[in-house]
Amino acid sequence: MLTEDIKKEIDxxxxxxxxxxxxxxxxxxxxxxxxxxxxxxSIREVAAYLGMSSHELDSVATFFNLIHRRPVGRHVIRICxxxxxxxxxxxxxxxxxxxxxxxxxGQTTPDGRFTVxxxxxxGCCDHAPALMIDRDLxxxxxxxxxxxxxxxxx
Amino acid sequence: xxxxxxxxxxxxDLRPDGAALSLKEYEAAGGYSAIRTALGKMSPAGVTxxxxxxxxxxxxxxxxPTGVKWALVPMGPDAxxxxxxxxxxxxMEPGTFKDRLLLEGNPHQLIEGVILAAFAxxxxxxxxxxxxxxxxxxxxxxxAIDEARAAGYLGExxxxxxxxxxxxxxxxxxxxxxxxxTALLNALEGKRATPRxxxxxxxxxxxxxxxxxxxxxxxxxxxxxxxxxxxxxxKGLSRTPNGGxxxxxxxxxxxxxxxxxxxxxxxxxxxxxxxxGMRDGHTLRAIIPGGASTDFVGPExxxxxxxxxxxxxxxxRMGTGTMIVLDDKTxxxxxxxxxxxxxxxxxxxxxxxCRDGLPWIQKVMAAIENGEGRPEDLDMLRGHxxxxxxxxxxxxxxxxAMAPLGSALVRFKDEFDRHIRDKRCxxx
Numbered sequence: 001m002l003t004e005d006i007k008k009e010i011d012x013x014x015x016x017x018x019x020x021x022x023x024x025x026x027x028x029x030x031x032x033x034x035x036x037x038x039x040x041x042s043i044r045e046v047a048a049y050l051g052m053s054s055h056e057l058d059s060v061a062t063f064f065n066l067i068h069r070r071p072v073g074r075h076v077i078r079i080c081x082x083x084x085x086x087x088x089x090x091x092x093x094x095x096x097x098x099x100x101x102x103x104x105x106g107q108t109t110p111d112g113r114f115t116v117x118x119x120x121x122x123g124c125c126d127h128a129p130a131l132m133i134d135r136d137l138x139x140x141x142x143x144x145x146x147x148x149x150x151x152x153x154x
Numbered sequence: 155x156x157x158x159x160x161x162x163x164x165x166x167d168l169r170p171d172g173a174a175l176s177l178k179e180y181e182a183a184g185g186y187s188a189i190r191t192a193l194g195k196m197s198p199a200g201v202t203x204x205x206x207x208x209x210x211x212x213x214x215x216x217x218x219p220t221g222v223k224w225a226l227v228p229m230g231p232d233a234x235x236x237x238x239x240x241x242x243x244x245x246m247e248p249g250t251f252k253d254r255l256l257l258e259g260n261p262h263q264l265i266e267g268v269i270l271a272a273f274a275x276x277x278x279x280x281x282x283x284x285x286x287x288x289x290x291x292x293x294x295x296x297x298a299i300d301e302a303r304a305a306g307y308l309g310e311x312x313x314x315x316x317x318x319x320x321x322x323x324x325x326x327x328x329x330x331x332x333x334x335x336t337a338l339l340n341a342l343e344g345k346r347a348t349p350r351x352x353x354x355x356x357x358x359x360x361x362x363x364x365x366x367x368x369x370x371x372x373x374x375x376x377x378x379x380x381x382x383x384x385x386x387x388x389k390g391l392s393r394t395p396n397g398g399x400x401x402x403x404x405x406x407x408x409x410x411x412x413x414x415x416x417x418x419x420x421x422x423x424x425x426x427x428x429x430x431g432m433r434d435g436h437t438l439r440a441i442i443p444g445g446a447s448t449d450f451v452g453p454e455x456x457x458x459x460x461x462x463x464x465x466x467x468x469x470x471r472m473g474t475g476t477m478i479v480l481d482d483k484t485x486x487x488x489x490x491x492x493x494x495x496x497x498x499x500x501x502x503x504x505x506x507x508c509r510d511g512l513p514w515i516q517k518v519m520a521a522i523e524n525g526e527g528r529p530e531d532l533d534m535l536r537g538h539x540x541x542x543x544x545x546x547x548x549x550x551x552x553x554x555a556m557a558p559l560g561s562a563l564v565r566f567k568d569e570f571d572r573h574i575r576d577k578r579c580x581x582x
Contacts, residue, residue, distance in 0.1 A: 013324075015322050016279075019343070019362060022342060022344040023344065025326070025327045025341065025344060028327060029286070029325060059346055060346055063347065064347075065327070065328035065329060066286045066287075066326075066327040067327050078287070082249070082492070083249050083442075083446055083489065083496070084249050084405035084406060087480070087481075087484050088406070120246060120248070120328070120330060120496060120500065121246060121247070121446075122287055123245050123250065123253075123285070123288070124251050125249050125250070125476065126251060126403060126404070126405050126411035126412050126413060128405060128411070132287060
């Protein structure tokens with residue numbers, strides 16, 4: 001069940017009442033923020049709330065990069081995999097990070113703390129290599145200082 | 155206006171600490187005086203004419219003249235309603251990091267530009283379509299919209315002019331194809347972001363079938379300055395017939411990667427000099443001048459002026475104006491493979507050549523890079539640069555992907571051959 005708080009948050013993105021479904025991508029973002037990922041039940045609930053079919057909403061949810069249709073850890077690490085970061089050492093950063101966490105790309109650490117995914121260009125190419133943890137951008141990432149970087153995310 | 159802002163209108167007044175200009179700071183720098191002028195003393199057609207005369211060209215990459223785009227919107231009492239002004243703030247072209255600076259550093263400048271553009275086309279509703287990853291910009295834009303609304307710059311009857319504009323922030327959930335304006339409109343409608351058939355163009359039938367203009371962040375941020383200081387000043391900022399300045403960036407193995415607002419027509423060499431030149435022990439091999447979907451140029455092109463027309467004369471495009479530098483310690487085949495991987499993943503899947511062609515190219519590129527390529531693979535790649543070319547796919551995504559590939563197959567032919575002959579990548 002969508003809570004009243006979540007509904008209220010979704011409502012704040014319905015700018016034109018005749019186009020309720022337009023708020024569906026914002027709604028997916030909101031529900032994902034509360035629940036961590038978008039399960040089938042969330043698809044059904046959001047679709048019903050916005051007057052869409054669940055298949056229609058799922059076609060949107062599976063299209064976009066930032067929506068998780070599978071469970072993720074408490075924190076999601078998005079490593080920029082695009083060209084400037086690649087030139088500046090993406091491969092080494094990715095391999096070092098995955099080794100440090102003991103997981104493969106797209107996987108979650110056994111303690112449920114981190115999920116690692118690649119991300120398209122983060123738009124901070126002058127400070128490559130870069131990654132995001134949740135909403136925080138980290139620039140000029142230094143492989144030697146990974147432990148300190150991850151420390152605040154418990 | 156500060157001295158710095160006379161030559162660098164977009165960035166001259168930015169705070170050195172990187173924080174956003176507050177409403178008060180923006181007003182102190184002359185902010186929101188352009189909407190007083192436009193809404194108080196000018197007609198919508200007058201604003202469009204001004205922007206046309208200034209020869210402001212779209213800063214998103216394609217360079218279409220902004221005023222010409224606006225002039226196609228139906229005007230007058232019989233025009234369909236509502237009309238929309240949409241801001242493309244979905245900066246996602248690999249190697250591009252210019253709009254981030256304007257979004258984070260001066261959201262009020264963008265908002266004032268939005269009001270001017272909306273007034274010119276008489277739109278009553280506007281959406282800023284912002285990348286989901288730009289979380290700092292998200293917070294700053296939301297605050298700026300609140301401040302602007304409280305000050306009477308947004309909402310009903312702005313500054314008593316009778317003009318009304320509602321502005322909303324829409325956070326994208328991430329797909330490169332949203333840079334294609336009709337795909338962006340589908341995303342705003344809550345649908346899969348696939349491009350639409352054109353014509354009709356969005357100016358006639360855009361968001362929910364209503365007249366819609368989609369403009370880039372840097373384009374809109376120029377508008378207050380054109381209104382305040384006029385066409386001659388704006389044209390004088392440039393060294394070529396293209397009006398204004400441009401945000402130019404450099405990334406890759408240079409000494410000081412960065413972003414600078416410079417006259418249009420600044421040469422590649424001057425921009426590389428600002429970046430401090432190559433890192434010690436590295437030699438310049440090639441440059442992608444304006445984001446992932448532009449052709450490689452080489453060291454022989456350093457004196458080419460960066461503007462919308464001149465770069466085209468050497469077979470590439472200025473694109474977004476943010477260069478990616480390839481050095482001699484980096485494998486060109488690997489670099490192109492990385493670019494193709496991006497495009498293959500971001501293909502929306504709507505048309506067959508793009509959906510099936512790009513992953514095929516990616517697999518072959520990976521094979522070559524891993525020492526498993528065959529000589530005939532190069533013919534197949536060359537063939538694809540033709541069959542995924544402009545006009546043969548539904549939108550410009552695949553042709554954009556073919557720009558770096560096609561130019562690399564010529565420029566780095568020896569390296570492709572060597573990977574196949576030696577069955578390995580010499581850089582690994």
